[in-house]
Amino acid sequence: MEAHKGVWVFLEARNGALRDVSVQLIGEARRIADKRGTDLTGILPGWKVEPLARHAIECGCDRVILVEDARLEFYTSRPYTKVLATLRWRHNPEVILFGASKNGRDLGGRLHAAIDTGLAADCVRFDVTEEGFLDMIRPAFGGKSLAHIHCEKHRPQMASARWNVFPMPRRDPARSGEVVRETVPLEDADFDTKIVDFKPTESRETRKIDDARVLVSGGFGLGDPKNFVLLDELATLLGGAVSSSRKPVDLGWVPKALQVGQTGKTVRPDLYIAVGISGAVQHLAGMQESAKIVAVNSDPKAAIFEIADYGIVGDLFQVLPEMIRQLKAFRAQAQAAPPPEAAPPGRRDGA
Ligand SMILES: Cc1cc2nc3c(=O)[nH]c(=O)nc-3n(C[C@H](O)[C@H](O)[C@H](O)COP(=O)(O)OP(=O)(O)OC[C@H]3O[C@@H](n4cnc5c(N)ncnc54)[C@H](O)[C@@H]3O)c2cc1C
Incomplete structure (x- = not known):
């Protein structure tokens, strides 16, 4: 030894x-x-x-x-x-x-x-x-x-x-x-295996979640796979990717590559937005090291709120469209703002 x-x-x-x-x-x-x-x-x-x-x-x-x-x-x-x-x-x-x-x-x-x-x-x-x-x-x-x-x-x-x-x-x-x-x-x-070709499997749906700085993660609360488009829209606005808890994966709503948690991936983004996710210990195991956690859940007693930095108690079908609307408005305002050199005297940041 x-x-x-x-x-x-x-x-x-x-x-x-x-x-x-x-x-x-x-x-x-x-x-x-x-x-x-x-x-x-x-x-x-x-x-x-x-x-x-x-x-x-x-x-x-x-x-x-x-x-x-x-x-x-x-x-x-x-x-x-x-x-x-x-x-x-x-x-x-x-x-x-x-x-x-x-x-x-x-x-x-x-x-x-x-x-x-x-x-x-x-x-x-x-x-x-x-x-x-x-x-x-x-x-x-x-x-x-x-x-x-x-x-x-x-x-x-x-x-x-x-x-x-x-x-x-x-x-x-x-x-x-x-x-x-x-x-x-x-x-x-x-060398009993020969590599013939590589075909990338990345698409909007399977975009790699490992290195995304922002993740918008959906759970069973979304109710239907088609509702993941809400998450897509929010993630795109934030320059991030979509991930998921295990239930949507088990139900075949989203691919396994998106699963966060003990039997999925461990992620550490700057921002993790958990939408309609209860916060089971196996899910937390994969995301609790995220720098900032935002949870959207209609149940004020959901365990996810115990580790969230910001919690929004409400119906995701009202909260998410409102977040998207406000982000778009903020974007539009930022784009319409005068460039820094046109800012009024005394303002150097152009805000
Ligand atoms: C060995 C083992 C390994 C596992 N590995 C993993 C893993 O890697 N990752 C993982 O995620 N899970 C894993 N699980 C499963 C885990 O225990 C949970 O079952 C799972 O995380 C629950 O998923 P969920 O939060 O999406 O669903 P649920 O627990 O059903 O929660 C859905 C949430 O949505 C909320 N909701 C419903 N409707 C709305 C609405 N309209 N607006 C807002 N909120 C709403 C509800 O209040 C609820 O809190 C594992 C389990 C075991 C036993």
Whole structure:
């Protein structure tokens, strides 16, 4: 056990950038590494990804191990597992963390079996115990309690963490670190999946909710899928996206990609407007870290009001059209205002 040293974080690249969940995890992994008094290493397989190693160092990594191969340009299960497993036996890290993206979940799940250790999936917090074990904390019993998972007999200790449960670390261009190139022997037989083409699935309906700064989220209170157009309109006016609680997803009103909560996505927007959502604990698990929460609900006793910064008790079919009307009026007024240079003397803001 003592031979295992250092914290690793798997860095997932996509379209020439590190995925947000990887960057968020660097910040948290840095904290764990400091608590353990050890180094933080990013593991970056891919192709032409060296600039991303620099990004990871600026966000907190001491070192990035780069494994470049044209065949690693896109994530596939077996080759990436082989890369990670080979590096694990070469370097003996004590902790490996993964972002719980689809690929991160796949890799963590396959790797832990390949290297004979455990994996705590979908963690929402980490700590280090007095004995020095990684305390991997995840929701249990439908989100009603938190389980603390320790991997005491195997190394490395492995966990995945969900999107947006940790904030983005500050990027410091002055930070220095080491980029180490390593090779892992990969044979054609390792590549049992061939990527033929990518087709984007994003549309207005499935616009990514993970990185939206404003989310207008609808629940069962909307009563009918066609009423989601109200949310679309409000979200568009606010430059945001539409999300949902689980009930509309289970009823087939909206796609699963829009679901916020314990079994959906974790989001952290600047503004979360919950419309016709009661505030079940499983929903709160996915949105309570939002910077500002506004709730619209006809039931003054709805649990969502307990965590809302602003609560509007009322019928959403009256409240939402009024919000939309006022926003449009505000927009029109702002557009009609004279430009800053035409403002009266003494006013410099042009308001
Ligand atoms: C293991 C497990 C995992 C789960 N995971 C998730 C998850 O990831 N995400 C999630 O959201 N849920 C999840 N759930 C389900 C969760 O427990 C709730 O059932 C669900 O969140 C309720 O959705 P809702 O708030 O839209 O509906 P409801 O609880 O039915 O609430 C509807 C709300 O709309 C209000 N309303 C009705 N009409 C109007 C109106 N005209 N104007 C204004 N307000 C109105 C009502 O007052 C009510 O508060 C999970 C459950 C389990 C057991």
